[in-house]
Amino acid sequence: MHYGFDHNKFYIDIPSCTRPVGNMREESDQCARDLAAKSNKLLLCISSGLDSQSVLHSFATQGIPIETAFLYMPGFNDNEYQHLKIVDKKYGINTQIIDMDPATIIDELIEEDHQTGIHRLFLMQKRFVSCLPDSSDIVQIIHDPSITVIDGVPHYSVNLHSTEIEKDRAFNLLNRSGKHFFFGDSSEFRYSIYNDPVFRNVVKTLNYTNNNGIKKHLFSISDGDRWDFYIKPLIYGQYWKDELIYFPKFTGHENIPKMQRPFRSDLHVVNIPYTELLLHLGSINGTTNRYYE
Secondary structure, eight states: OEEEEETTEEEEEEEOOSSOOOOHHHHHHHHHHHHHHHOSOEEEEOOSSHHHHHHHHHHHHTTOOOEEEEEEOTTTSHHHHHHHHHHHHHHTOOOEEEEOOHHHHHHHHHHHHHHHOOOHHHHHHHHHHHTSOTTSEEEEEOOOOOEEEETTEEEEEEETTSHHHHHHHHHTTSOOSSOEEEETOSHHHHHHHHTSHHHHHHHHTHHHHHHOHHHHHHOOOOHHHHIIIIIHHHHHHHHHGGGSOOOOOOOOGGGSTTTOOOOOOSSSEEEEEHHHHHHHHTTOSOOEEEEEO
């Protein structure tokens, strides 16, 4: 996704699709082929989660060689590390393990957070990438669509501190000879998710899930967690079936002392009506629309 500022106004550029779009699995395979055409020294940063497994599956089942690396934080993501060993065995790979103790660098990350405005979590990811071979072309995964309801209308929402943009800003601080790519950063892949029947039905029922009284009185769930825990597994199950391993969801960074601070979601925000975005992406006319905050 291309983004920037024009006369102090934040914008994002979104090109339409350039061809008919397949389902999420088909577009994942296409993304792997596209990246392989750009580089023969790809290094995929993975976990044992569904996103990582599906991307690894796309490379492995098409015979595309790729190296892998994992950020291991002992005492914080041990479950993920154990699950990764199972994934390694399944695909016959040997993931490079980078050990990092967040407690020893958290104060430095906080200071850099204050200086750059980039969340310390992504600055830790930057530290992780800096430990990888300088000439490797790093592949990170983005699969987190953000739909919010504004005045009863679903909107695609992105801002200066959205995950993929904040990660990109963090990685751009590195002086590496290798490139960095975001897997899934194509209009076709995005459209395969936004136009998926499961996703469309979720959007249709947002008023129910956001405003029902049970949720308000008993529990609350963020848009990101709703996607991660409930929507995403249904879509993966639909297309990958039992070819992935559905480990219980773990992350690891939540319990790192001083790592957590609120993510800014109210600064330089671009909101695009969901139906408008679908129409643009699906137009297949090769145009790029610029959307401003």
